[in-house]
Amino acid sequence: MRRPVMAGNWKMYKTPAETTAFFEKFRPLVENSEHCETVICPPFTDLAAAVDAVRGSRIQVGAQNIAWAKEGAFTGEISGAMIRAAGAAYAIVGHSERRQYFGETDETVFKRTLAALEAGLTPIVCVGERLDEREKGITKTVLVSQFTKGIADLTPEQFARIVIAYEPVWAIGTGKTATPEMAAEAHRMIRGQVWAKYGSEAVAAIRILYGGSVKPDNVKTLMAQTEIDGVLVGGASLDPVGFASIVNF
Numbered sequence: 001m002r003r004p005v006m007a008g009n010w011k012m013y014k015t016p017a018e019t020t021a022f023f024e025k026f027r028p029l030v031e032n033s034e035h036c037e038t039v040i041c042p043p044f045t046d047l048a049a050a051v052d053a054v055r056g057s058r059i060q061v062g063a064q065n066i067a068w069a070k071e072g073a074f075t076g077e078i079s080g081a082m083i084r085a086a087g088a089a090y091a092i093v094g095h096s097e098r099r100q101y102f103g104e105t106d107e108t109v110f111k112r113t114l115a116a117l118e119a120g121l122t123p124i125v126c127v128g129e130r131l132d133e134r135e136k137g138i139t140k141t142v143l144v145s146q147f148t149k150g151i152a153d154l155t156p157e158q159f160a161r162i163v164i165a166y167e168p169v170w171a172i173g174t175g176k177t178a179t180p181e182m183a184a185e186a187h188r189m190i191r192g193q194v195w196a197k198y199g200s201e202a203v204a205a206i207r208i209l210y211g212g213s214v215k216p217d218n219v220k221t222l223m224a225q226t227e228i229d230g231v232l233v234g235g236a237s238l239d240p241v242g243f244a245s246i247v248n249f
Contacts, residue, residue, distance in 0.1 A: 002207050004036040004223070005163055005230035006247045007124060008237025009064060009092060009211075014042060016049035022240050023053035029244035031057065036230065038247050039090050039124075040237070044078050051087030062090025062124070065098060068111035070118075080119025091116045092232075094126045094150060096169045106149030113151070117158050124163045124209070124232065125151055127190065131170030140189050147193040159198055164208045165232040166190060171212030173234060180225045183210045187227035216245040223249050 014022065019042055030038055041062040042050050050061045067077035083091060093116060094109035109125065116123035127146040129139045143166075154162070166186050168178050178186070187208045195203045210222055211232030222228055237243045 002205065002229045005039060005124075005207055005209055006036045006249075007039040007062065007090070007165075007209065007230065007232045008041065008243050009095070009232055009234050010040070010042045010046075010238060011064070011097070011234060012043060013238055014046055016046050019046040019049040020053050022238075023050070023059075026240035026244055027054070027057055027059065029240065030059065030247050033058070033247050036247065041090065041092055047083070047086040047088055060089045061087060062092060062121075063088050064092050064095070066091040066093065066112050066116050066119075066121070066123075068108065068115045070115070080115045080121055084119045084121060089122060090163075091121045091123050092126065092165075093123045096126060096128055096167055096172055100169070106146055109146075109150035110153060113154070113162065114158075117154075117161055122161060122163060124165050126165045126167055126211070126232070127151075128167040128169050128186075128212075134168065134170060139186060143186065143189050144193060147190060147197075152193070152197050156198055156202065159194075159202060160205065162206075163230075164190060164206060165211050166208055167211035167232060173213070175213055177213040177215075177218055178210070180221045180228075183212075183222060184225040184227040187225075191227065214246065216242050219246045219249045 039060045039062050041064050063083045067079045093112045098104040113123045129142040133142050171178050191203050207229035209230040209232045210228050214231045214233045215236045
C-alpha cells in the first residue's frame, strides 16, 4: 500500500504569527492521523515558525520552491541547504503558477528536483495541462513531455525518492475540479510513463497526488480512486478545520 500524502500549499498567504495560530488549531485535529503523511508548505518567511509549531508531531513542513544552485549570485533565491537547515523536509517543484508567472520550464524543474534530492528533501514534482491543451485533446502529449523533460532523466534511485503531483492548470484556484475519473485517467497516463522508464516496482511505489480545487466536500470521492495517492491542496489548506477534514478524509 502506498501511504497517502496530504499536502497543503499556502501560496502567498500568512505571516509567522498567523502560521503559529493555524497550527494551534490544526495540530489537535490531526494528532491521531497515522494513515497518511501530512505536509504544510508555507511561504519561506514562515518556515521557521511552522517547523517550531509542528515539533513533536507527525506533521512535516515543505517549501514552495527551491533554487537549483547550492549558493552564489542568485538574488532572491533560496537553496536546498537553506530550506533543509530551516527544518523542512519537502519542496514543491514546478508548480503551475511558477510555470505560468515566473518562467519555469521542464528543464528548470529537473534542475530544481536534483537540487532538492541533493539537499535531502523530498520533491513534490508538479505536472499538468492547461485548459486549451485539454480541449485540444493533447493532455497525454503534455504529460508525456513534462515527464520526459522534467523527470525521466533521474536515476532509478533518485526517482524512488520523489512524489509527483498532477494538477490540471484549469482546475487550480478556479473552483473547477477534474472529475475523479478524469484525474484517475491522467494518473494512469503518468504511471504508464513510469512503467516504461522505471519498471513495475517503481509503478507500484510512486505516489501521485491530485491538485486542483480540492475541498472537504470532494476529497473522499477523489481519494476513492486507487490511482490517487493523496492531494496537493491550495486555498482549502489555509483553514485549519477545513484542511484537517481533508487530511482525515
